[in-house]
Every structure is written in C-alpha cells, then in structure tokens.
Amino acid sequence: MVDKIGFQADVSKMLNIVVNSLYSEKQIFLRELISNASDACDKLKYLALTNPGIAQQSGQLKIKIVPDDKNKTLTVSDNGIGMNKDDLINHLGTIAKSGTADFVKNATDNGSAVELIGQFGVGFYAAFMVADKVEIISKKAGEEQAWKWVSNGVDGFEISESKRDVNGTDIKLFLKKDAKDYVDTIYLRQIIRTYSDHISYPIVLDLGKAGEETVNSASALWTRHKSEITQDQYKEFYHHISHNFDDPWMTLHFKAEGNIEYAGLLFVPSQAPYDLFQPDRKTGLKLYVNKVFISDKIDALMPNYLRFVRGVIDSADLPLNISREMLQHSPLIEKIKHGAVSRILKELKKRTKDYDDYMTFWNNFGIVLKEGIYEDFGNREEIASLSYFKSTKSGDKLTTLDEYISRVAENQKAIYYITGDDVKVLRNNPQLEAFDEKNIEVLLLTDPIDEFWTQVLVNYKGFAIKHISQAEADMGWKRDEPKADEGSLQKLTDLMTSMFKDEVGKVATTEKLTKSPVSLTVENGQMSLHLERLMRNHQQQTAFASSRILEVNPYHPLIIRLADMMADEQNKPKVEEVAKLLLDQAKIAEGEPVGDPSFFSDKMSSYILKAL
Ligand code: ADP
Secondary structure (H helix, E strand, C coil): CEEEEECCHHHHHHHHHHHHHCHHHCCHHHHHHHHHHHHHHHHHHHHHHHCHHHHHHHCCCCEEEEEECCCCEEEEEECCCCCCHHHHHHHHCCCCCCCHHHHHHHHHHHCCHHHHHHHHCCHHHHHHHCEEEEEEEEECCCCCCEEEEEECCCCEEEEEEECCCCCEEEEEEEECHHHHHHHCHHHHHHHHHHHHCCCCCCEEEECHHHCEEECCCCCCHHHCCHHHCCHHHHHHHHHHHHCCCCCEEEEEEEEECCCCCEEEEEEEECCCCCCCCCCCCCCCEEEEECCEEEECCCHHHCCHHHCCCEEEEECCCCCCCCCHHHHHCCHHHHHHHHHHHHHHHHHHHHHCCCHHHHHHHHHHHHHHHCHHHHHCHHHHHHHHHCCCEEECCCCCCCECHHHHHHCCCCCCCEEEEEECCCHHHHHCCHHHHHHHHCCCCEEEECCCCHHHHHHHCCEECCEEEEEHHHHHHHHCCCCCCCCCCHHHHHHHHHHHHHHCCCCCCEEEECCCCCCCCEEEEECCCCCCHHHHHHHHHCCCCCCCHHHEEEEECCCCHHHHHHHHHCCCHHHHHHHHHHHHHHHHHHHHHHCCCCCCHHHHHHHHHHHHHHHC
C-alpha cells in the first residue's frame, strides 16, 4: 500500500528557497546528508548502551557513499538509528521547529539563505538542489518493518512498506541533469575531505571494481591533538555541530586534567543566531561520555548567559549508565561547567586586546553576557571586566569599567551611571548637566539587563556602582550664584507637590542642574524611570508615581521668577500653568510623552508668540 502525503505549506516554500537560492553552494548537500548520518550513528551508539543486541546487529558504524555512474544516482547510507513510518512523516515532510516561519520570511526578505539554512534544520532538503527525485529506505533499530519514502521535492511524498537487512538508512538521489558530476569519485573524495573530514565514523567511498576507500580520518576531532587539526577542520566541525554556516569567532580546544578529566571543543559563533532570545532555545553543547554521544539537552553544562556557545564536552569520568535526567543534576556536570566557564571567560579576556575584533563578539552577544554579572555570583567581577559600555566620555567607542576607573576625578569614589531607552536621549538628560560641568564620567546604559546587574554589582575594584541620583549627596555639591528666595521657593515646591501628587512623590530642589529648570528622577534605591517604563510596557503594575521626584533648579532664572510670583495670590493661575509646562518639559527630556499634548502645544505657541 502506498500513502501519498502532501508537504506542509512551509516545507514547499522552504524547498523552493533552498533549491533556488543556494544554487552556488550546491555541494553542501553532501555534508548535510553525512551530518545526519553521523547523528543517526550517535543515536544508535547511545541506544546500544542499554541494548547490546542492537549494537551487534548493526555491526561497525559507518557511512557509505555509493555513486552509480550508469544510472546517475548517488546513495548515502548509514547503519545508524534508522526511521520508522512516523519518523519519516514527521521529520521529512514537516518542519517541526518553531522558527521555520521566520526562516522562510527572513530568507525571502534578505536573501541570506545560506547562513540561515542549517539553523532551521532544513539540512536534508538540500538534497533537492542536486536531485529531482529522492528515495529513502530506512529501518529503525529494534523494529522489523522497513519503509520507503519517495519524493520529487515539489508537492509531497509517498510512503510504502519496504525491505532492508539491518537498521539504518539509504538515501538515494536521482541526480539532476546539471548535477551528474556527483558520481565522479575524485570530486566526491574532495568534497568529503573538505567538509566532512572531522566526522567520527568512517566515511567509505564505493569505488566500484576498485573496491572501497575510507576517505576521512574517522576519529572524533576533539580527541585529536591540537597540532594535528587545521583551522578548516575546526570550522567544518563547528558547522556540523552547530548547524551554523558562519565561521567560529572563537575556537577553544582543551583537555582538563585533575580529579575529573574531560575534553572540550567549544565555539563562539561570529553571527548571532535568530533565536538567541527565544525562551525554548536549546543549549548549544553536546555531551559525550568517552566518545559516546549522550545528549544535547543537558542545560546544566552551560550557564544561561553563555547560551550562544556551541561545541562538545567529552568526559570518560561520567557514568555511562545513568539517565540523562540524572546527569542534569550531577555534581560532576557542575564541576565541568565551572571549569569550562572559567576557560571561556579567560579566553574572552585575551580577545579584548583587539578592540575591533572583540566588538564583533560584543555586538552579537554582549547583551547576553551581561546577564552573567547578575546571574553568576562567582564570576561577577570578571564578567563585568569583559563588558563594554557607552559613556559620556567614550565618544564613538565603548568603554570598560577599568578604563572608567583610570579616568576618575579626584575624590571620586564611585562609578556613576544613568539608565534609559536611548543613548541620544540619555546624553541630553538634564540630570547629567552637573557631571559634564565637573567633568565626571557617567555610563549611559540602555539595555534592560543593565537595570538588574547594577543592583547586584555594588562594587567594582573598590568603586561603588551608583546611579547618578546619588552623586549629589556623595560630593556635597553647592553653588555660589544668585538663587531663589528660600521661603518663596518652599511655597512653590509645596504648590507643585500638591498639583502633581498623582505623578510624582515629591518636588525637591537640587544642585545637579546647571542649564535646565527642572528634571525627573527617582528616590535613591528605587526603580529607575527606565525600568518603570519597561515594566509598564509589559503590563506590569503602574503605580510608580510615589518614588518619582521632580527636581527643581533653584538657580534657574525661570524658577527664581516663579518663586517671586508666589508672593501675590493673583499670580497663582499663571504659576500653575507654567508649572504644568515645566513638568511636561521634564518628561520630554526623560523620553516620556507629555500628559496632555494639546494643552502643551497650545501654551507653547502662545508663549512663543509673546516672545516674538
Ligand atoms: P536536522 O538534521 O537539522 O534536524 P534535517 O532536515 O536534516 O534537519 O533532518 C530532519 C530529521 O530527520 C533529523 O533531525 C533526524 O531525526 C531525521 N533524519 C535525517 N536523516 C536521517 C538519517 N540518516 N537517519 C536517521 N534519521 C535521520
């Protein structure tokens, strides 16, 4: 009986993109099929741990490439885990992964399909770049029935019962007219060596009458000595395990010896993956125990803030016979994580020496790494030292906390920061006026995570980390200039406090403003205005008014004048009108909308007219 099943809509779209836009990269189809075959062998090896009979049945694990010159077909075979009917339908006719709709959209919009293809698990479909028909025969380990899957890669596929001696999969490609080269063994050998040398299983090329030849080195790359591995081999291995197409920005290959021994081959991508911020993002590390693949779902291997790291950890000291679930909580895993993290951070530190190079990394992953200052108590200071920020003195570049410290003013005991949504708006915030005048640097922080790490990293190398609202008390700022009369000023701030009681907790004078009459800030230690806005955007509680302060500059001519006007009760309506405009002005400087735009613009026009 033959079942005819149509492709999911997304699959058809994707096939179209893969086949048409990756035209110049055609030969990658082979690496994709070999990569899948290798994964299938990994899975079988794991199954065989608890089921030795299965290992015996399949024999030595290998991948076979069989070109058929006469019929113009190419077959990629493995004796790995195999697929049953459901697997064939679910894995090769639909796209289960959540990001695929994004893929189709992204690839269509910017045509950068090559980089995106692997990230979305479209690997197998690359076969249709060179084949106008694909026939798969597969038998799942432990099952009796084999299945045949046939498709022309256009509308759908057919599935029927079939026969195969042992478990595993044959993928037979009926080569397109312009892809007949892929029966040429010299060409095939070259492609396999270029892209798939790192595969741990033998890749055997069938040479017809001349017999068979193992084309790759067939030993797990991470077990080889560094000196025997070329950059290209590292790169192709990275492609294989990460499903990324970019070059690794960092490659870290090490052997840890001590009370627990393990090897690591870790990579940091040079491009941020599309799902860096998706909550269901998988961990990027594959765990092997003595070269047997165990799982790529051991989240405990890497902290969340290093979720962009890809690679392999292999330890012979982990027990093979415990479940993946138990491994998740194993103290040995915790130790490995600890060691791997400190190596990664050390390597990152080295790379900071080349600013431009490091910025490639920082622009992709800095925002994620900074989560570590908040999350990783033990490495807090080290991660902070790897972090780069905009500041009032950093110009076009970014600065580090250490550079900041090297520039502090005399008597300055703290690193000051301000948070907000946008660097340009922050730079013009009136709150910074006194800092500019006194030549004190301020970090301009705009990422949501900045709100959190600044709460936990209270100190860096002896310097307190403080919001700028705390500077005034620190430094005892006072100015020697004409100032509003104390009594009248008190009356004015009392009036404003009662007028704005729903919007701010209090109205107070400050020494921090030099140019602006007013500015908004918050009580020491309270949620910043930036965080307040972030929370409001997420429909969190909105009653934050009580911690807000409207600061008034007692030296500003406008404030002096308003305070004077308080002496005459008749002036009250005018004073109130101007006070409202001042609050609006403070909001605008903070990057917030004014309360009543039509009131604001009417009054603005009438005052401008008077001035002209
Ligand atoms: P990816 O490899 O990124 O998951 P593919 O489209 O290449 O995406 O493959 C989809 C799925 O099909 C694989 O995850 C695997 O479950 C299954 N598969 C593909 N090739 C094989 C194979 N040779 N043996 C067993 N399963 C396979």
